[in-house]
Amino acid sequence: MLSSTISSLARFNRHSSSHSRFPSSNSISATMASSLLSPSISVQNLAFNSSEPFRSSSCFAGSNHGIRSFGPRNSNKSRVFASVSVGSPALAVDDAFFKDYKPNYAFLFPGQGAQAVGMGQEAQNVPAAATLYKKANEILGFDLLDVCINGPKEKLDSTVLSQPAIYVTSLAAVELLRARDGGQQIIDSVDVTCGLSLGEYTALAFAGAFSFEDGLKLVKLRGEAMQEAADAAKSAMVSVIGLDSDKVQLLCDAANEEVDEADKVQIANFLCTGNYAVSGGVKGVEAVEAKAKSFKARMTVRLAVAGAFHTSFMEPAVSRLEAALAATEIRAPRIPVISNVDAQPHADPDTIKKILARQVTSPVQWETTVKTLLTRGLKKSYELGPGKVIAGIVKRMDKKAEIENIGA
Numbered sequence: 185m186l187s188s189t190i191s192s193l194a195r196f197n198r199h200s201s202s203h204s205r206f207p208s209s210n211s212i213s214a215t216m217a218s219s220l221l222s223p224s225i226s227v228q229n230l231a232f233n234s235s236e237p238f239r240s241s242s243c244f245a246g247s248n249h250g251i252r253s254f255g256p257r258n259s260n261k262s263r264v265f266a267s268v269s270v271g272s273p274a275l276a277v278d279d280a281f282f283k284d285y286k287p288n289y290a291f292l293f294p295g296q297g298a299q300a301v302g303m304g305q306e307a308q309n310v311p312a313a314a315t316l317y318k319k320a321n322e323i324l325g326f327d328l329l330d331v332c333i334n335g336p337k338e339k340l341d342s343t344v345l346s347q348p349a350i351y352v353t354s355l356a357a358v359e360l361l362r363a364r365d366g367g368q369q370i371i372d373s374v375d376v377t378c379g380l381s382l383g384e385y386t387a388l389a390f391a392g393a394f395s396f397e398d399g400l401k402l403v404k405l406r407g408e409a410m411q412e413a414a415d416a417a418k419s420a421m422v423s424v425i426g427l428d429s430d431k432v433q434l435l436c437d438a439a440n441e442e443v444d445e446a447d448k449v450q451i452a453n454f455l456c457t458g459n460y461a462v463s464g465g466v467k468g469v470e471a472v473e474a475k476a477k478s479f480k481a482r483m484t485v486r487l488a489v490a491g492a493f494h495t496s497f498m499e500p501a502v503s504r505l506e507a508a509l510a511a512t513e514i515r516a517p518r519i520p521v522i523s524n525v526d527a528q529p530h531a532d533p534d535t536i537k538k539i540l541a542r543q544v545t546s547p548v549q550w551e552t553t554v555k556t557l558l559t560r561g562l563k564k565s566y567e568l569g570p571g572k573v574i575a576g577i578v579k580r581m582d583k584k585a586e587i588e589n590i591g592a
Contacts, residue, residue: 286560289373289563307360316352348404351403353569354569354592357568375519376529386569388521388536391520393533410490416500418465421493423485426481429551436451452495456580457551493544516531523543526539567587568592569592572589575589
């Protein structure tokens with residue numbers, strides 16, 4: 185996603201990070217985004233009954249590494265009916281199981297662009313959080329913590345490094361919360377989660393859909409695949425500030441009239457009214473910048489990202505993601521995880537795999553996601569990880585919304 189340039193947008197309480205290529209304005213409202221630490225809870229560790237709720241165990245299957253589950257220890261909020269016996273390799277789950285979810289407390293995880301040199305420093309004061317970085321170093325083969333704390337900024341901002349760095353730091357923030365007075369009670373109260381683009385992986389990890397290790401491996405590959413796709417074609421992203429989505433769509437239409445098919449643009453990140461990211465070919469993005477003022481846009485900000493994320497420019501990354509997801513054990517989440525692709529929660533593991541593969545080429549539906557949470561009665565949300573971009577977006581959508589930042 186979004187790199188250093190996006191950080192500057194935080195001052196305006198605006199941020200963008202994902203893109204998808206050329207869907208029409210009536211396609212699922214895109215929202216941006218960029219999974220939580222935990223050696224996975226394998227099916228073998230869980231007993232299922234067709235009429236009993238799905239419960240997470242108190243430890244991940246990899247608890248011998250000292251990593252604990254992020255989820256509630258005794259939750260009857262996260263229920264996935266499955267008629268399988270203990271030890272079955274797969275679950276038969278109704279994908280629409282969470283469709284009528286009623287949110288009370290939500291964990292929201294940031295996406296690419298939230299990174300900043302120095303993140304992860306506070307996490308070293310909490311052993312469970314520090315363990316995540318040590319585990320990450322083993323998986324990645326380099327010192328991730330050193331890059332997070334010391335940079336250089338240009339290195340941390342790269343797609344390949346920023347994605348795993350944000351993933352690990354966001355999960356470390358959960359451990360910082362757990363360590364404070366009342367923190368475990370807050371974690372236990374969470375009954376819905378979601379994340380901005382990359383943050384969807386963090387949310388899925390928190391919800392027990394896959395382990396910390398598997399999520400990190402997926403995020404690492406995702407960053408590499410997206411970087412390679414960006415290198416294959418000249419593309420870019422730009423944030424358009426001060427217009428509603430209909431006006432931004434008209435701006436894109438006008439820009440597309442002046443460029444070839446290969447340079448066309450589209451809205452890639454639907455963040456909130458007044459803050460949308462446009463992605464596409466470099467010439468198309470330049471046309472958007474040139475025409476923005478005539479459409480009464482307040483400003484445009486070119487994003488320091490590798491290329492047109494969340495558009496068809498990322499198509500080369502899909503096959504690699506599909507292969508990696510097919511080889512990864514994904515389980516039904518214990519609480520709803522709202523997808524960036526369609527702003528809906530999914531319970532079926534196979535559907536989740538398909539959704540994650542599509543995510544890199546689909547517009548991010550963050551605006552619809554947050555609106556739905558608020559409309560359904562969300563009481564309070566927590567932004568866990570670096571930056572305060574998500575809090576800014578939520579407050580722009582509802583000044584009375586209660587949201588707390590938990591950094592690491």
